[in-house]
Amino acid sequence: MSNAIETIDLTKQFNGLTAVDKLNISVEQGEVFSLLGPNGAGKTTTISMLCTILKPTLGTAKVNGYDIVKQAKQVRKSIGIVFQDPSIDDRLTGRENLRMHADLYGVPPGEQKARIDRVLKLVELEARADDILRTYSGGMRRRLEIARGLIHYPKVLFLDEPTIGLDPQTREHIWAYIRELRQAHEVTMVLTTHYMEEADMLSDRVGIIDYGKIVALDTPARLKETLEGDVVTVKAGEAEKLSAILASDMGLQNMRISGDNLELKVPKGKTLLPKILEVATRNSIIVEAVSVREPTLEDVFLHYTGREIRAEGSGELHGMAAIKRRAIK
Amino acid sequence: MTEIRGLYTLWLREVKRYLRDRIRIVSSFVQPLLWLVIFGTGIRFSAAISNVTSQGYIFPGIIGQTILFTSMFMGISVIWDREFGFLKEILVAPVSRMSIFLGKMLGDSTDALIQGILVFLLGVLLGIPLTAVMFIEILPIMLLTTFGLVSIGLTLASFIENLESFGAIQSFVNLPLFFLSGALFPVNGPSLPNWLRIASNFNPLTYAVDALRTITLGRSWQPGPIYPLYYDLLVICCFDIAMIIIGTIAFNRRK
Numbered sequence: 001m002s003n004a005i006e007t008i009d010l011t012k013q014f015n016g017l018t019a020v021d022k023l024n025i026s027v028e029q030g031e032v033f034s035l036l037g038p039n040g041a042g043k044t045t046t047i048s049m050l051c052t053i054l055k056p057t058l059g060t061a062k063v064n065g066y067d068i069v070k071q072a073k074q075v076r077k078s079i080g081i082v083f084q085d086p087s088i089d090d091r092l093t094g095r096e097n098l099r100m101h102a103d104l105y106g107v108p109p110g111e112q113k114a115r116i117d118r119v120l121k122l123v124e125l126e127a128r129a130d131d132i133l134r135t136y137s138g139g140m141r142r143r144l145e146i147a148r149g150l151i152h153y154p155k156v157l158f159l160d161e162p163t164i165g166l167d168p169q170t171r172e173h174i175w176a177y178i179r180e181l182r183q184a185h186e187v188t189m190v191l192t193t194h195y196m197e198e199a200d201m202l203s204d205r206v207g208i209i210d211y212g213k214i215v216a217l218d219t220p221a222r223l224k225e226t227l228e229g230d231v232v233t234v235k236a237g238e239a240e241k242l243s244a245i246l247a248s249d250m251g252l253q254n255m256r257i258s259g260d261n262l263e264l265k266v267p268k269g270k271t272l273l274p275k276i277l278e279v280a281t282r283n284s285i286i287v288e289a290v291s292v293r294e295p296t297l298e299d300v301f302l303h304y305t306g307r308e309i310r311a312e313g314s315g316e317l318h319g320m321a322a323i324k325r326r327a328i329k
Numbered sequence: 330m331t332e333i334r335g336l337y338t339l340w341l342r343e344v345k346r347y348l349r350d351r352i353r354i355v356s357s358f359v360q361p362l363l364w365l366v367i368f369g370t371g372i373r374f375s376a377a378i379s380n381v382t383s384q385g386y387i388f389p390g391i392i393g394q395t396i397l398f399t400s401m402f403m404g405i406s407v408i409w410d411r412e413f414g415f416l417k418e419i420l421v422a423p424v425s426r427m428s429i430f431l432g433k434m435l436g437d438s439t440d441a442l443i444q445g446i447l448v449f450l451l452g453v454l455l456g457i458p459l460t461a462v463m464f465i466e467i468l469p470i471m472l473l474t475t476f477g478l479v480s481i482g483l484t485l486a487s488f489i490e491n492l493e494s495f496g497a498i499q500s501f502v503n504l505p506l507f508f509l510s511g512a513l514f515p516v517n518g519p520s521l522p523n524w525l526r527i528a529s530n531f532n533p534l535t536y537a538v539d540a541l542r543t544i545t546l547g548r549s550w551q552p553g554p555i556y557p558l559y560y561d562l563l564v565i566c567c568f569d570i571a572m573i574i575i576g577t578i579a580f581n582r583r584k
Contacts, residue, residue, distance in 0.1 A: 051421055077423040087414035091346045103338035104422035106331035132349075148418075 002065055004029045004156050004188040005050065009059030012045050012212075019045040021212035022059065027190060027205075029155075032182055034199040035192045036297065037209035043192035044084055046209070047160050050190070051081050064155050077105065080154030082145050084161045084192075090133040094125055094144050097133065098151060105152035119147035123177060139170030146177060150185070157181075159191040163198060171198075178202055196297040206297065208304055215304040220297060227295045227303055230269030234262045234276060235289040242285050249279055260288070269294070335424035336432040343403070343436025347443070354447070357399070361391045361448045365455055368513070381550045388457050389541035390512025392448050392471065393534055397510075399444040400475045401503055403437035404482015408492055426581045434483060434576065438475035445471040459545060466544045473565050474537040480572035487579040510534035511542075517555045533568040536561040 005027040012020040020042040027033040035043045048054040050063055052072040060067055066074040088097050095116060102112045120126045123143035133141065142162070149157055162178070163171040179202065181187055193199050199206045200220045207217040216223060236242050239262040246252045246264070254265040266272050269292035280287050347353075369384035410416040419429055449467065453459050485498060509516070509529045516529040529535045540561035543554045556564075 053417065053421055073423050073425075076421055081421055083414060083417055085414040087418040089342065089346070089415050090413070091349055092342065096342075096345070100338045100342055101418070101422075103334045104419070104424055106334065106423065109334075 007061035011058035034203035042212035080149035339432025340436040347440040393538040399441040400478035407486040437479040441475040477569040477572040480576035536564040
């Protein structure tokens with residue numbers, strides 16, 4: 001079976017500035033794929049091209065087997081999009097917004113009611129379905145937008161910063177919906193985010209994008225493994241003795257002692273930990289506590305780009321702008 | 330079929346939005362009322378029009394003005410859709426841009442037509458001599474006029490980047506079109522300077538007002554209609570077709 005998405009040297013320039021630079025990625029069917037990067041890295045531009053909103057300057061891509069340049073209409077019909085900024089009509093009710101979307105995407109009139117009820121139930125908005133959108137909170141609007149993206153049974157759902165500008169509780173709610181969707185409907189999902197935990201928790205694979213280029217692409221777990229940087233902390237009264245034994249018996253290096261704590265930097269902390277404990281027990285060293293800290297995607301990002309992801313200045317501004325937009329209405 | 334459903338649903342959206350905006354519907358009475366009562370009474374003493382009341386004379390002009398302002402406003406409202414992101418939802422839909430344009434245009438035209446009808450009813454209330462036959466004859470003229478005018482609005486909106494430019498439309502488009510249309514004074518009067526006469530000839534609204542006036546006043550007044558009715562309608566239709574084509578092209582631009 002072919003990939004849900006395949007890009008071929010996908011490139012977009014704005015007035016000579018390269019926003020997306022010869023991107024070659026493929027997304028398997030049924031996969032949740034994240035594009036992780038700071039604001040301005042080219043995430044939204046990439047998604048906009050895949051959704052046929054923007055024309056690539058060079059290269060092309062196939063979405064569900066359709067060419068985004070030559071078969072824009074078929075592409076549009078087969079995808080759902082949840083935009084970064086709100087894109088619903090706040091003078092209409094939730095149900096009216098959904099019905100309009102169903103009409104635009106050619107959902108047969110006889111099926112519309114059932115499908116609309118179903119997606120409303122999925123995002124728990126049945127009770128508010130007939131209220132004008134102006135009375136909705138930001139999180140409710142977001143949920144409605146996700147529901148809307150699903151009415152026409154898209155094969156691929158694009159989520160551009162799905163939780164930007166939302167409070168933590170609403171964010172977790174939306175994550176839960178995304179996970180549920182994936183299990184229940186086998187929708188391929190492509191999401192962009194600059195939140196580490198979001199990419200980590202939701203996706204099968206993560207592409208780290210910076211200056212329009214993919215700098216690393218793998219499962220979140222393997223991305224973190226490549227760092228070879230688990231930190232194992234062992235708390236023991238005889239930390240120095242343990243350190244010496246570990247060095248001689250297991251050939252471990254990169255150890256640091258602070259007080260009763262022995263900190264080890266190892267490639268795979270979880271597999272190493274039982275061995276360390278075994279050595280300690282054999283040498284009658286009492287271990288009081290252990291912990292393994294995995295490197296976060298944040299560490300991964302730092303590793304590959306040499307910068308921290310939090311372009312928080314612009315990031316938060318973006319979030320604020322999104323909130324402001326919601327508030328204006 | 331998908332295209333027609335898409336077109337219908339966009340039409341429905343515009344009409345629903347309009348009908349829910351009660352404040353605007355109520356306020357839409359106010360401006361025509363001011364023109365008809367204050368201005369209409371005022372010029373009674375200085376008008377160079379014979380055989381009709383000044384109110385009766387400017388009445389078709391005020392209908393034209395209402396249609397013009399409403400159409401333009403509705404057309405320009407696409408800027409709002411863009412500003413608030415809704416336009417994106419429509420533009421990525423698997424519906425042709427032509428259908429999107431037509432759905433939006435027909436919806437806005439319907440709203441402008443309703444405004445025109447309200448002004449007509451206002452005229453009846455004010456005692457201007459109007460008949461049911463006139464009402465029926467006026468409907469298609471109003472509707473045809475709105476097509477082209479809404480398309481101007483939509484075209485302008487596709488070039489305008491922000492809401493601040495909105496006021497400029499009033500100064501540079503609405504008022505010149507209104508003043509040069511013969512809404513308030515005859516643009517074919519014997520002593521009118523040439524530049525004004527020529528300028529009004531290039532104004533689509535001139536033909537709409539002329540047609541409306543031919544219906545409501547007949548021919549028994551001086552200086553009388555500028556053109557025969559069929560000629561007015563022909564010009565309006567050509568204007569509509571041209572603007573719909575231009576509007577669709579303007580709407581179709583993809584970066």
